[in-house]
Amino acid sequence: MVHFLFYMINLLDSTLENVELGFDEDQSQKQRKFNNINQTMEESFEKSYKPGQSFADDSYSHILDKDDDSSNDHRANARKSLKDPEEQKRLRSMKCWPATLFFTTYQWRDLKRRKCHFSLAFCSVFFIVVSTLVVTTVIDKGPYIFLELAQDSYGEIDAIITPGVSESKQSFLSYTAVENRIKDLPEMQYRVSPRKVFQAVSAYGNITKQESGLTSQLKVDGLTLYLIDTLKERSIELGKNYDYQPLQQGECIIHQNLATNFLGGIGIEQNITLQVDIQNLYNALIDFFNVPRTAKQQLKKPTLYTQTNFTCIIKNLSSASHGKFEEETSQRSVIMEISPFNSLLSLNLPKEIMTQKDGAEFAHFVAGTQSYDFSDQLVMTMPEPRITVYEQAIYDDIQKSVLTQVNNFIDDFGFHAVTALTPVLGEMQKYNLAILFFNLIFRIVIMIFIVISVMLIYSLLMIGIETKTMETGIMRMVGVSKRGLVQMIFVQSFMFVIPALIFGVALAFPALALCFIFVFTEKLEGAFAPIPSTYSIVLAVSVGLLIPLFSSILPVIKVLGQNLNDAINYQRSRVKSTYVEILKANQVNIVPYLIFGCIATLYGFGVYYLLPLALLSFNLGLILQVFFFILLGYLFGLILFAINAQRMVENMLLFLTLFWEAPAMKALINNNLKSHAQKNKLTSTVFSMALGFLIFLMVQYRLLRQQNSVQRIDRYGSYPYIITPSPMYNLDYMKIEQALRANNDSIESHTWVAFEAARQPVNPVDRVNLLDVSQVQDHVMRLYAIQPNAFEVLSKELQVVSYQASGLGYGESLYSAKGSQSIILGTYFKALLDTDPSEGSLDYFKLKLLRTKQSLMYRVRTSVLFDQVSVFKMGSKEPGSTTSSQYHVLTSLPIMAKYLSIRSVKDLAMERVILKMKDTATLDQSEKVVRDILAALPSDTTENLKVKKDKAQLFASVDRTISLLFTVLIMITMFLCFFQLSTSMSANLYEQTKEIGVLLSLGFTRMRIVMLYSYESFILVMASSMLGVLVGTIAAFTMVLQFTQFNDMPTNFYFPWQQLIGIFVASIVCALLSTIGPTRSIVKHKIASILRM
Structure with a gap:
């Protein structure tokens, strides 16, 4: 030395x-x-x-x-x-x-x-840079998760362009003209492809039974025939997993489900016959054929056409929609190529055309026409890369991008010529709040990394300076200026920052590739190329370069403020448990107070002005920003509480967890914790903040997932849920009941709901009004009839009752003698109608059925008052002003028949059937039930039905994706915490080498020294972890209360016990690893050598 x-x-x-x-x-x-x-x-x-x-x-x-x-x-x-x-x-x-x-x-x-210190510093910055690049880039892809949910229903079609309504009554779109126009507008990057769609298609298949050798013909109705251009749709990235080659004339692809369950297991290279109604196309072709002809030479349009039959060879059996079609129609679809279709059609023209004099010439004309010129629709995708449109954090921005592109297309091709639908955008709107909160959550993740980075690098620099106070003092003694010391600290920081930044950026590319492959299960191309985003690169470079500069400020101040005598005194221990600070009134530094005052003023302005502005304008993006900063302030306050409560929790743990140790050992541990309090404050803050944020984020994700599930249950009650839009397509409950009986092994129960009284096909009413006894209060209602078991099928989670007249079930009470004079109502009308028997008010009011000729009024009672229930609009809040938001009132099927003067309940039209599957039922069994129901109904009915299925399997994949993201976050966070703890504990040990030498000379064994510092690390980490869990739990519970207020739905608080146990175990392992190694490296030396360290 x-x-x-x-x-x-x-x-x-x-x-x-x-x-x-x-x-x-x-x-x-x-x-x-x-x-x-x-x-x-x-x-x-x-x-x-x-x-x-x-x-x-x-x-x-x-x-x-x-x-x-x-x-x-x-x-x-x-x-x-x-x-x-x-x-x-x-x-x-x-x-x-x-x-x-x-x-x-x-x-x-x-x-x-000091290779160990450099390794810790290098690894810390390295992991910070890698995690910042990876996490920020992956978070940018976060809305893709919700896009997958939307595409599951409607495919990857961003817009569907159909012929507009005009005086010319044009029925088709000419893709040839569109393509020529697109070539004149290359800057717009329009990506469209033509399609023809035929509904109500029938398919025939000849099946030969192997055991008997007999051939039988099977028929299935209600199919959809899609004519597509495979290569064009592939070029516009429609159907990313559709790997089939273009089909030739007379070839087709059908769904595996259709072949197995409806066509007797028909296979590849076998023939099926399609029966299609092509009347509109024939009329358009005849019009074009007649253009150059005189009136006498023109081909006549038949009044009626027989359906066109043609045979196609099955080339492939598809097992999914591949993002090209709606999920509901893909299982009953047939795919053919659009370009050779007119040529195929010319060989199978109906007899009404071929029997005319010019029939053969017309067939030759049809064979020479382009199917593109008679497209039913154009499917559009956003400009490449498409995913970037949906990566935006706010739904309004996504909507603006999509609608701008679609509106530009409509402007360029004629407002009256085309119309557009945006099914994916409409589905994305359902996940609007989920996208906002997802981005809010992961913006907090970025904030975690930035704050931990600052604290970790600051700790490394501070500890590096504190362990070299004597060398720094000598430099000052021989004349090194303040500028020189600042330069020295900057050089020290960049010695490990620059290599870590270079290696971190290099490793980010393979790390992103692994994330995209295993988390998003995407190919490494297009928007999922494993290249960090621009924002992530800027942020990582800022973290890697600017944060060390800013983190060096306090170490520089500490160096310049050190007493020179204390700095060069190497005989005395550098550990101080008592500090005396003398403040002079004329030397008070008011800059921190000014900065805090400015921040508090801006924070208050944001809450007081920007929050009302965002709420009044319903600017969700601004609301997100305001909530983000309010949440940060709230979490900052909780973390301050955790920091101040650290010593109290450490004392409690010291008393509870080390009760078997000798008092002297506990006194040493307590003194160590006191003397290292200032240095350990950073470590405890990092642990508390990191664990608190992790708990908060995991709870928030579960909350989002639960809210989405609850909203779907609130809308549909149970799955499968089948509803018909009109009484014209009445559900034939006799046929459906027969299909349900065939699946009794997987169905627990089911219930029927009749059309409301105003929509019944027999003797409907014009309006249903609810009046109080004095007939002053008058409210328009929607009267439905239910079965006795209705509320047994619907989810009980959302059934909140404020009053019940009898001990029977909610639906059963309507079928009792007293219930025949009763209805089920929402709590909102309790006070308005003064009909709460539990409070001694009148137990009846009036139900008025208005008709043009004659109106009837009935006196009814309240059977059940609901605060909340699924499917039906009943509750305690005031209903909206639109027809769709009018509250419902429920009665029994016989009473509904009585109100409408219908003889039998069999004459009531059924609107929906709701099924409840057994807990042991699989997704395949649920799919089979739906298929059997659809097969039992006529094709015109099945085409218009809406079937809602349980998306548990799809959400399970989303859960796995998010869980993997959280696992990566937990691992990265624990790595950073380990580096912080290792740095802090190593500095504590090397500052106390003289104390360690004294303890060894007094008779302490080396193992007891290792245990002493292991105990200290354990107490520190456990106290910080407990406070972190407390911070995260309080913040998460507050957010749960907020969600409950927003959605007016019950929300259960979820606590991630499994992840928490894993985090605690990892924390204890980090505490032991960060202490045992450095302690053993010191105590292995001789006592004299230890005293000279």
Whole structure:
């Protein structure tokens, strides 16, 4: 150590003095030495230290000798040259590089001596840079998760362009004209492809039974025939998983379900016959054929056409929609190529055309036409890369991007010529709040990494400075200026920042590739190319370069504020448990108070002005920003509470968890915790904040997932849910009941709901009004009839009752003697109608059925009052003003028949059937039930039915994706916490080497020393983890309350016990690993060596 001190004094004296880095010399001495700098600078920097070398080495004496031999004239010339601007510029340039070279050399030698500290610093910044690049880029793809949910229903079609309504009554779109127009507008990047769609198609298949050799013909109705252009749709990225080759004339692809369950297991290379109604296309073709002909020569349009039959060969059996079609229609679809379709059609024209004189000529004309010119629709996708449109954090921005592109297309091709539908955008709107909160959550994740990065790098720099106070003191003693010390600390930080930044950026590419492959299960192309986003690169470089600069501010202040005597005193321990701070009124630093005042003012302005503005304008993006900063303030307050409660929790854990230890051992642990309180504060803050945020994020995701599930249950009650839009397509409950009986092994129960009284096909009413006894209060209602078991099928989770007249079931009460005079109502009308028997009010009111000829009024009672229930609009809040938001009132099927003067309930039209599957039922069994129901109904009915299925399997895949993201976040966070803890505990150990030596000399065994510091680390980590869990739980529970207020739905608080146990175990392992190794590396030395460390 003494040799090192001599070397430092010699080296600093021979370099810093000559480059004018702050020696307290007068100007004449500097001028005298200036002329000798060029000759001696290189020698002084290249001079290496040798053991035994004296303070006054050759280089130092060489400078002195040359100074002594200098003449007065030489000094005068040097004094004059300093006034020359060129000389001053040259002098300034000579100052920077030698000092930088010296500090770089010094830090490099220090790095080789302290490899562990460098490794911790390098790994910390490395993981911060990698995690920032990966997490930020992955978060940008977050809305893609919700896009997948939307595409599951409608495919990857961003817009469907159909013929507009005009005076010309155009029925088709000419894709040839559209394509030519697109070529004239290359800057718009329109991506469209033609399609023809035929509904109500029938298919025939000839099946030969192997056991008997007999051939039978099977028929299935209600299919949809899609004519597509495979290559064009592939070029616009429609159907990313559709790998089939283009079909030739007479070839088709059908769904596996259709082949197996409806066509007797028909296979590839077998024929099926399609029966299609093509009347509109025939009429359009005849019009084109007749254009050059006179009235007598024109081909006549038949009044009625027989359906066109043609045979196709099955080339492939598809098992999914591949993102090209709606999920509901894909299982009953047939796919053919559009380009050869007219040629195929010319060979199968109906007899009404072929029997005419010009039938053969017309067939030849049809074969020569382009199917593109008679497209039913154009399917559009957004410009490449398409995913970037849906990556935006706010739904309004997504909507603006999609509608701008679609509206530009409509403007370019004619407002009246085309219309557009955006099914995916409409489905994305359902996930609007989910997208907002998803981005809110993961913006907090980015904030976590930034804050942890600042604290971790600051801790590394601070500990590096505190462990070298003597060396720094010697530098100050020999004249290193404040600027030189700042330069030294910056050089120290960049010694590990630059390599970590380079390696971090390099590793981000394969890390992103793994995330996209295993998390999103996407191909590494297009928007999912494993390249960090621009924002993530800027953020990572800022974290890697700017944060070390800002983190160096406090260490610099600490170095410059150190007492020089204390800094160079190596005999006394550097650990201090008592601090005395003297404040002078005239030297108070008011800058922190001003900064805090400005931040608080801006925060208050944001809450007081921007929040009402966002709510009044319903600007969801601004609401998100305001909520984000309010949440940060709330979490900041909780973290401050955790920091101040740290010592109290440590004392409690010391008493509870180490009760078997001797009082002396516990006293040592307590004293260590006190003396290391300042240094451990950063570690405890990082642990508390990281764990608190992780708990908060996991709870929030579960909350979002639960809210989405509850909203679907509130809308449909149970799955499968089948509803018909009109009484014209009445559900034939006799046929459906037969299909349900065939699946009794998987169905627990089901219930029917009749059309409301105003929509019944037999004797409907014009309106249903609900009046109080005095007939002053008058409310328009929608009257439905239900079965006794209705509320047994619907989800009980959302059934909240405020009053019930009997002990029977809610639906059963309507079928009792008293219930025949009762209805089920929402709680909102309780006060308005004064009909709460539990409070002694009247137990009846009036139900008025209005008709044009005759209106009837009935006196009814309340059977059940609901605060909340699924499917039906009943509740305690005021209903909206639109027809769709009118509240419902329920009665029994016989009473509905009585109100409508219908003889039998069999004459009531059924609107929906709701099924409840058994808990053991699989998704395949649920699909089979739906297929059997659809097969039992006529094709015109099945085409118009809406079937809602349980999306548990789809949401399970989303759950797996998000769970993987959280797993990655937990691993990265625990790595960062481990580095912080390792750095802090290593510094604590090396500061207490003298205490460790004394304990060993007093008889402490080496194992007890290891246990002492392991206990300290364990207590510190456990206290920080407990407070972090408390912070996260309080914040998450507050958010649950907020969700409940927003949605007016019951929300269960979810606590991630499994993840929490894993985090606690990982924290304990980190505590032990960060302590045992450094402690053993110290205690393995002899006591004398330990005391000299």
